[in-house]
Amino acid sequence: xxxxxxxxxxxxxxxxxxxxxxxxxxxxxxxxxxxxxxxxxxxxxxxxxxxxxxxxxxxxxxxxxxxxxxxxxxxxxxxxxxxxxxxxxxxxxxxxxxxxxxxxxxxxxxxxxxxxxxxxxxxxxxxxxxxxxxxxxxxxxxxxxxxxxxxxxxxxxxxxxxxxxxxxxxxxxxxxxxxxxxxxxxxxxxxxxxxxxxxxxxxxxxxxxx
Numbered sequence: 001x002x003x004x005x006x007x008x009x010x011x012x013x014x015x016x017x018x019x020x021x022x023x024x025x026x027x028x029x030x031x032x033x034x035x036x037x038x039x040x041x042x043x044x045x046x047x048x049x050x051x052x053x054x055x056x057x058x059x060x061x062x063x064x065x066x067x068x069x070x071x072x073x074x075x076x077x078x079x080x081x082x083x084x085x086x087x088x089x090x091x092x093x094x095x096x097x098x099x100x101x102x103x104x105x106x107x108x109x110x111x112x113x114x115x116x117x118x119x120x121x122x123x124x125x126x127x128x129x130x131x132x133x134x135x136x137x138x139x140x141x142x143x144x145x146x147x148x149x150x151x152x153x154x155x156x157x158x159x160x161x162x163x164x165x166x167x168x169x170x171x172x173x174x175x176x177x178x179x180x181x182x183x184x185x186x187x188x189x190x191x192x193x194x195x196x197x198x199x200x201x202x203x204x205x206x207x208x209x210x
Contacts, residue, residue, distance in 0.1 A: 005176045006120040011193040042202045050152040058097030063145045064095045075106045
């Protein structure tokens with residue numbers, strides 16, 4: 001089964017006594033350090049990875065012919081200088097790559113919504129669309145397209161050899177949440193990942209569902 005975890009990008013993590021935003025670890029320290037940090041936070045060894053930029057994700061969506069997505073709220077935002085013009089209505093709709101990019105770039109959430117939640121839902125819809133039975137026959141060709149966009153160690157040959165297993169995966173709406181805590185450094189309060197508590201969450205899950 002697919003189980004999702006979203007790591008809030010503005011959350012800080014301890015990097016050898018120095019607190020760094022999680023979103024900055026990849027750029028500052030590299031992929032291997034990020035994978036090791038995820039392992040330290042969760043106790044889960046990363047077997048394979050896929051890295052895609054926000055700008056690259058719409059191309060993945062176009063490779064699938066778009067995705068059906070429930071836009072959580074009206075999204076209206078204009079930044080002429082930045083070339084941004086977002087105008088989406090709330091509700092279920094078919095989004096192409098440009099529409100997905102608009103959703104990813106929108107930040108003006110209210111009433112408990114957040115960019116992180118919406119991004120997680122978009123990724124879920126992408127996976128569900130990719131593993132739908134209608135995409136089974138053309139999945140290898142789509143994966144070959146994705147290889148040009150995504151930085152991953154999962155090769156096309158590995159995908160072909162495991163395609164039946166991949167398409168048998170069941171989707172559930174289960175998410176594991178990262179535990180955070182507030183610490184004070186000088187006059188600044190930081191939200192940081194509580195690594196022992198987060199590890200406990202993942203350990204409990206593995207014990208129940210393995």
